Amino acid sequence: MIFDFFIPTRIQFGAGSLNKLGTESLPGKKALIVISAGKSMRKNGYLDRVTSLLDLQKIDYVIFDKVLPNPIRAHVMEAAELARKEKCDFIIGLGGGSSIDSAKSIAVMAKNPGDYWDYVGGGSGKGMPTTNGSLPVVAITTTAGTGTEADPWTVITKEETHEKIGFGNDHTFPVLSIVDPELMLTVPSDLTAFQGFDAFFHSSEGYLAKVADPISDVLALKSIELIARYLPLAVKDGSNLEARTQVALANTLAGMVESLSSCTSEHSMEHALSAFHPNIPHGAGLIMLSEAYHSFFLDKVPTRYADMAKAMGENVDGLSVRDQAAAFITALLKLQKACGVDGLKMSDYGVKADEVSTLAENSWHAMGGLFDVDPHLLTMDDTIAIIKRAYK
Numbered sequence: 001m002i003f004d005f006f007i008p009t010r011i012q013f014g015a016g017s018l019n020k021l022g023t024e025s026l027p028g029k030k031a032l033i034v035i036s037a038g039k040s041m042r043k044n045g046y047l048d049r050v051t052s053l054l055d056l057q058k059i060d061y062v063i064f065d066k067v068l069p070n071p072i073r074a075h076v077m078e079a080a081e082l083a084r085k086e087k088c089d090f091i092i093g094l095g096g097g098s099s100i101d102s103a104k105s106i107a108v109m110a111k112n113p114g115d116y117w118d119y120v121g122g123g124s125g126k127g128m129p130t131t132n133g134s135l136p137v138v139a140i141t142t143t144a145g146t147g148t149e150a151d152p153w154t155v156i157t158k159e160e161t162h163e164k165i166g167f168g169n170d171h172t173f174p175v176l177s178i179v180d181p182e183l184m185l186t187v188p189s190d191l192t193a194f195q196g197f198d199a200f201f202h203s204s205e206g207y208l209a210k211v212a213d214p215i216s217d218v219l220a221l222k223s224i225e226l227i228a229r230y231l232p233l234a235v236k237d238g239s240n241l242e243a244r245t246q247v248a249l250a251n252t253l254a255g256m257v258e259s260l261s262s263c264t265s266e267h268s269m270e271h272a273l274s275a276f277h278p279n280i281p282h283g284a285g286l287i288m289l290s291e292a293y294h295s296f297f298l299d300k301v302p303t304r305y306a307d308m309a310k311a312m313g314e315n316v317d318g319l320s321v322r323d324q325a326a327a328f329i330t331a332l333l334k335l336q337k338a339c340g341v342d343g344l345k346m347s348d349y350g351v352k353a354d355e356v357s358t359l360a361e362n363s364w365h366a367m368g369g370l371f372d373v374d375p376h377l378l379t380m381d382d383t384i385a386i387i388k389r390a391y392k
Contacts, residue, residue: 003214007260018183021138022053030060033094036095062082094140101148101153105167107134107137108130122368123161140178145282196227199223228313229246230246273346298325351391353388
């Protein structure tokens with residue numbers, strides 16, 4: 001019963017909350033606005049709304065619009081140089097997890113010398129301290145998936161070595177996050193599902209991790225409950241603001257779980273998948289791994305799986321502990337089917353069966369630290385077996 005609760009981010013949550021950007025105290029006078037290379041932020045008018053609200057506060061800004069769905073180190077370095085050149089004193093991440101994650105990493109490199117990989121732990125990273133801290137970050141999320149608005153984590157890929165690694169510290173929490181479900185109404189159904197499952201696995205892994213604590217447990221189970229109930233509704237009807245709001249809440253809670261607990265090696269394995277195959281949406285990769293991964297752990301922590309099955313609405317009364325745990329897999333597969341993602345195959349994304357060992361080795365090399373918080377320590381052979389079982 002010992003834990004450290006530290007989430008220093010002010011979160012403005014709710015429909016219409018983007019308008020608070022026009023009145024909320026901001027941490028600087030000139031922002032670097034970080035958005036994706038896609039068209040949605042401009043097409044949907046979100047960028048114009050943000051810049052208009054900044055104009056109300058007489059905040060200057062420049063725009064960096066090259067972020068990829070799986071963000072890369074080269075763009076972090078390029079944007080950090082732009083921030084220094086333009087004398088930006090804070091960063092705004094506008095969009096999904098890729099834009100906000102990039103904003104955090106850019107904020108670090110705008111204030112620290114050298115290369116971003118000097119500060120990353122794991123893989124070929126040097127794990128140096130970010131002595132100079134980072135520029136303040138404002139997160140404006142337009143998706144419900146990563147929970148990055150409520151945690152310090154950022155995931156970037158070093159493209160030359162296929163290392164997709166999470167990084168973060170006390171400096172990389174956003175100082176302000178705006179979670180406005182109205183900005184999520186335009187997310188397509190498939191991405192809604194992928195993102196929702198990303199949040200689901202942040203919470204489920206956070207509940208299973210050895211470093212889980214009483215606060216993260218409460219948040220994780222509530223997040224799981226909300227996603228199981230409302231994600232199929234949001235996927236079916238993207239204009240359902242109530243469903244969008246509840247999934248957004250689940251996502252923000254999942255981010256808090258990641259601030260207090262941790263992902264497990266399911267994320268290590270997915271990072272390997274999408275590092276070698278950047279066309280795989282992160283949530284889709286997790287979905288494809290999930291049945292094999294969680295089936296392996298069922299008998300290791302059965303009461304934890306039973307708790308999650310109950311949160312997902314499964315009636316486990318009168319069942320043995322083993323069957324209560326197995327009800328989680330039943331609920332997981334039901335949820336995948338309800339969201340139309342039960343037919344995903346790695347082979348459809350270009351993954352070959354003979355890559356399994358390479359993927360397993362990469363997951364240990366790049367994100368080996370997450371294996372340490374698994375409820376049961378996997379071996380390399382276990383890791384290969386899980387990925388092989390998940391492969392279709």
